[in-house]
Amino acid sequence: MKLQESPRSPASITQLLWFFGIATVVKLLLIPAYYSTDLEVHRHWLAITHSLPLGQWYYDETSEWTLDYPPFFAYFERFLSFFAPLIDPWIVHLHHGLSYKADSSIYFQRISVIVSDLFLQYGVHISTRNLASLKRNLVWVFVIWSPGLLIVDHLHFQYNGFLFGWLLLSISFLAQGRDLMGGFMFAVLLCFKHLFAVAAPVYFVYLLRHYCRGGLVRGFARLSVLGAIVVAVFAAAYGPFVYHGQIQQVIRRMFPFGRGLCHAYWAPNFWVFYIVLDKGIAFLLRKFGFDIPSPVASFTGGLVGDASPFAVLPRITPMTTFIMVLLALSPCLFKTWRYPRPRLIARSVAYAYTCGFLFGWHIHEKASLHISIPLALVAVESLEDSKHYFLLSVGTKGSLQSDKKATQSDSKGISRTAAEKQWFELGWVAKSYLLGVVVVETWGQFLHPYLLGDKLPFLPLMLISMYCAIGISYSWIWQLKRIIILS
Amino acid sequence: MEITLNIPAKDWYRNSTFNDLSYWGLDYPPLTAYQSYIHGAFLKTFDPDSIALFTSRGYESYLGKLLMRWTVLSSDVLIFFPAVLYIVLVYCSMQLCIGQNNDVAWHVAMILLNPCLILIDHGDFQYNCISLGLTIAAIAAALSQKDLVASVLYCLALNQKQMSAYFAPAFFSYLLGTFSVAWWPYLQSKEAALAVLSRLAPFERGIFEDYVANFWCTSSMLVKWKKLYSTQSLRIFGLAATLLTCLPSMVQQVLAPSSKGFLYVLLNSSQHHFSSFKYAVHGKSILLPLLPLTLLALEVHQSLLWLTHFAMFSMFPLLHRDKLVLAYIALYALFLLVYFAPGGPSGRRNGSKTRDHSQTTKIGMEFISSIAFHPLVMGFLGLCSLVLHVIYITMHPTNKYPFLFEAVIMLICFSQFVLFTLQFKAVDAIETSNIKS
Numbered sequence: 001m002k003l004q005e006s007p008r009s010p011a012s013i014t015q016l017l018w019f020f021g022i023a024t025v026v027k028l029l030l031i032p033a034y035y036s037t038d039l040e041v042h043r044h045w046l047a048i049t050h051s052l053p054l055g056q057w058y059y060d061e062t063s064e065w066t067l068d069y070p071p072f073f074a075y076f077e078r079f080l081s082f083f084a085p086l087i088d089p090w091i092v093h094l095h096h097g098l099s100y101k102a103d104s105s106i107y108f109q110r111i112s113v114i115v116s117d118l119f120l121q122y123g124v125h126i127s128t129r130n131l132a133s134l135k136r137n138l139v140w141v142f143v144i145w146s147p148g149l150l151i152v153d154h155l156h157f158q159y160n161g162f163l164f165g166w167l168l169l170s171i172s173f174l175a176q177g178r179d180l181m182g183g184f185m186f187a188v189l190l191c192f193k194h195l196f197a198v199a200a201p202v203y204f205v206y207l208l209r210h211y212c213r214g215g216l217v218r219g220f221a222r223l224s225v226l227g228a229i230v231v232a233v234f235a236a237a238y239g240p241f242v243y244h245g246q247i248q249q250v251i252r253r254m255f256p257f258g259r260g261l262c263h264a265y266w267a268p269n270f271w272v273f274y275i276v277l278d279k280g281i282a283f284l285l286r287k288f289g290f291d292i293p294s295p296v297a298s299f300t301g302g303l304v305g306d307a308s309p310f311a312v313l314p315r316i317t318p319m320t321t322f323i324m325v326l327l328a329l330s331p332c333l334f335k336t337w338r339y340p341r342p343r344l345i346a347r348s349v350a351y352a353y354t355c356g357f358l359f360g361w362h363i364h365e366k367a368s369l370h371i372s373i374p375l376a377l378v379a380v381e382s383l384e385d386s387k388h389y390f391l392l393s394v395g396t397k398g399s400l401q402s403d404k405k406a407t408q409s410d411s412k413g414i415s416r417t418a419a420e421k422q423w424f425e426l427g428w429v430a431k432s433y434l435l436g437v438v439v440v441e442t443w444g445q446f447l448h449p450y451l452l453g454d455k456l457p458f459l460p461l462m463l464i465s466m467y468c469a470i471g472i473s474y475s476w477i478w479q480l481k482r483i484i485i486l487s
Numbered sequence: 488m489e490i491t492l493n494i495p496a497k498d499w500y501r502n503s504t505f506n507d508l509s510y511w512g513l514d515y516p517p518l519t520a521y522q523s524y525i526h527g528a529f530l531k532t533f534d535p536d537s538i539a540l541f542t543s544r545g546y547e548s549y550l551g552k553l554l555m556r557w558t559v560l561s562s563d564v565l566i567f568f569p570a571v572l573y574i575v576l577v578y579c580s581m582q583l584c585i586g587q588n589n590d591v592a593w594h595v596a597m598i599l600l601n602p603c604l605i606l607i608d609h610g611d612f613q614y615n616c617i618s619l620g621l622t623i624a625a626i627a628a629a630l631s632q633k634d635l636v637a638s639v640l641y642c643l644a645l646n647q648k649q650m651s652a653y654f655a656p657a658f659f660s661y662l663l664g665t666f667s668v669a670w671w672p673y674l675q676s677k678e679a680a681l682a683v684l685s686r687l688a689p690f691e692r693g694i695f696e697d698y699v700a701n702f703w704c705t706s707s708m709l710v711k712w713k714k715l716y717s718t719q720s721l722r723i724f725g726l727a728a729t730l731l732t733c734l735p736s737m738v739q740q741v742l743a744p745s746s747k748g749f750l751y752v753l754l755n756s757s758q759h760h761f762s763s764f765k766y767a768v769h770g771k772s773i774l775l776p777l778l779p780l781t782l783l784a785l786e787v788h789q790s791l792l793w794l795t796h797f798a799m800f801s802m803f804p805l806l807h808r809d810k811l812v813l814a815y816i817a818l819y820a821l822f823l824l825v826y827f828a829p830g831g832p833s834g835r836r837n838g839s840k841t842r843d844h845s846q847t848t849k850i851g852m853e854f855i856s857s858i859a860f861h862p863l864v865m866g867f868l869g870l871c872s873l874v875l876h877v878i879y880i881t882m883h884p885t886n887k888y889p890f891l892f893e894a895v896i897m898l899i900c901f902s903q904f905v906l907f908t909l910q911f912k913a914v915d916a917i918e919t920s921n922i923k924s
Contacts (some may be wrong), residue, residue, distance in 0.1 A: 013830050018824060025821040032813065
């Protein structure tokens with residue numbers, strides 16, 4: 001679409017709605033494709049928030065799917081549960097609705113995600129208002145037609161589109177210099193899903209340096225205003241639970257510590273290398289005759305007393321991962337401290353999520369969306385950026401695909417065609433990496449079951465995880481370099 | 488697949504203990520049989536139980552269904568997609584259209600996203616993409632003056648599904664003897680050839696199957712054809728009527744052959760056969776007139792929208808029975824979105840669509856278009872269809888007339904198909920007279 005129009009004209013709104021229409025049609029066609037357990041999880045949350053008083057939301061044990069999102073999300077589910085009984089009262093029944101798989105329930109939930117994606121539209125619209133039309137359309141393709149978002153939200157069922165709308169709004173406010181609004185939106189977002197808190201250090205440093213300046217008194221006054229707003233938001237969210245004296249229980253539910261370092265399908269992050277290194281060294285040492293006992297604990301299971309899942313290398317605790325994330329984030333924080341520029345905020349936020357992804361505890365592959373959505377805003381800034389974005393999306397989609405055996409979507413093709421408009425040249429390293437992704441995927445999906453059958457069942461996943469982790473680590477270094485170089 | 492894989496070729500069309508013809512026997516020409524053999528071999532490596540002789544009848548498994556859907560999808564991608572790219576490139580390079588570069592993309596999207604084809608082939612499971620793809624490739628070859636290639640491809644299409652024969656009058660001048668190669672096993676004896684023929688033209692079935700929008704079905708509400716005449720005489724009626732209505736367009740093509748004219752004759756011959764008088768027509772035959780229309784999409788996009796709408800509507804009862812309503816809605820919405828894409832041809836409705844027309848032709852066509860495509864008329868028809876869709880899903884007809892809703896839908900669709908036929912006959916006549924003068 002090569003129309004040259006003013007960004008605020010009605011024609012551009014029509015274009016945006018057209019993008020949304022196409023995405024909606026694809027989402028509708030995906031409805032019968034897959035029944036995700038998350039459908040039951042969210043249905044149960046609809047039932048809890050509808051049928052029980054507030055004081056029992058975080059205590060309920062009727063089902064194993066307990067509420068583990070912050071209170072604003074619970075309020076959101078409460079809002080949705082107004083409409084559910086109009087369709088089918090059994091959706092929100094606490095006991096009889098358990099494992100309720102009727103069409104009415106599935107369609108209600110799937111359509112609620114599609115409608116909530118309108119908020120993502122709004123976020124994208126505001127973020128790209130001032131871009132030239134070609135760049136704007138590209139960002140729309142990357143975000144509205146994002147294959148990762150499609151897989152996670154509409155196959156696997158989550159409400160990320162809606163949440164990313166908030167994030168994009170927050171980033172765009174900061175980029176326009178409206179710091180208070182940006183900070184406010186981010187605080188609200190944190191009360192929807194606490195996973196977004198990984199970017200909190202960046203926000204904190206940026207707001208401190210950019211907003212709270214102009215002398216000691218003025219700076220302090222502004223800090224107080226900012227602080228008051230954040231406190232007000234958190235009070236609106238957690239206040240009722242503090243009143244009931246339940247805040248401990250809420251925190252416990254939001255941060256369950258029964259989980260291991262890695263998710264069942266290993267996210268392609270740094271810990272994959274660590275684990276493989278550990279196993280490799282143990283294997284070599286055993287060959288040389290040392291007696292290395294096999295670890296009792298597993299990587300995906302919980303923390304079992306003093307037992308470490310590692311045979312040779314030191315044990316990793318949640319605190320270790322926390323420190324490593326902060327360490328990785330520190331160059332960006334230093335840069336933001338010294339030069340708090342609105343233009344760099346999207347990059348910094350994306351970088352923060354990259355560090356969180358690479359070094360965090362129990363990371364899902366879905367967290368890669370947190371990298372690719374904010375980075376989409378940056379991808380159109382220069383040719384270098386779009387080349388990087390393309391490679392990154394291949395790496396993240398490759399790992400997402402391994403998680404979804406039931407899907408046959410070709411997400412890579414979409415990223416490729418979108419990027420082709422920019423006519424960039426890929427070096428031989430990049431090309432061989434892309435070829436490698438095809439090889440690894442082909443091995444995992446077809447050749448391994450054919451040649452090796454049931455032997456070494458973890459091998460394909462491990463290969464894909466490692467391979468994609470290489471790509472994402474490259475992206476991490478590259479992003480860091482860009483942030484440090486750009487002024 | 489079971490038959491072709493487990494029984495020798497000469498017995499495929501013959502009734503035997505292994506090949507029980509009344510249980511879904513082969514009723515398409517040999518190319519379908521060969522294609523089934525190849526797909527059967529593919530299935531055998533992954534799920535042999537699904538095509539084992541005798542035991543696989545009524546056998547259903549997730550893997551079997553998945554593999555079968557994959558065979559349609561792969562045929563679509565390998566045959567239909569390249570054919571469409573070929574013809575659109577040929578069409579635009581021959582300057583049969585004037586348009587911008589993104590019109591190529593729009594045109595390809597219009598053909599590939601044709602909701603009727605997707606729903607029939609991938610919702611209902613058929614292999615129309617192969618014969619239609621081969622036909623499209625044949626048309627493209629014919630338009631680029633590669634006559635031999637065109638005739639080979641068309642013969643292949645004909646041997647995949649006898650439905651393609653409705654394009655035969657248009658291809659008449661290009662047909663060569665490639666036919667005999669495909670029929671080799673059956674040319675050994677007259678009996679064998681007749682066996683194939685009788686499977687291809689199943690006259691044991693009635694004059695129409697299910698509720699389809701054609702002349703016989705519609706008029707049967709007034710005149711009970713099945714009761715008045717025997718199957719034999721009805722067969723003759725059908726053939727005679729089909730040939731008669733087809734004759735004028737054949738004559739035009741013979742007298743004044745042209746590339747543009749070729750496309751229009753394809754359109755006319757196929758939709759005559761469908762909408763008016765074809766004997767034993769099946770609802771999916773609506774794909775035939777849709778095909779040349781999609782090829783002409785850049786010129787006649789309003790007609791494309793119109794015909795697609797009523798083609799979908801006529802298929803709605805069948806799709807509702809197959810629980811494909813969601814796919815129906817979504818694909819139709821997708822079609823509308825691409826049709827009205829910002830920057831696409833529909834947005835530039837004021838531009839003239841074709842070149843080199845005399846004043847009278849233009850006025851004539853504009854007159855027809857202004858009546859047929861007047862916003863009020865289209866809006867009214869659209870509203871009626873919407874209401875009928877809702878009624879069909881939500882209400883139940885009385886016991887006295889259990890097929891009342893199907894009959895109403897069919898009546899409306901048939902009336903539209905007739906109007907459509909008349910419009911294109913008129914256009915064709917104006918075209919030819921223009922060429923002559």
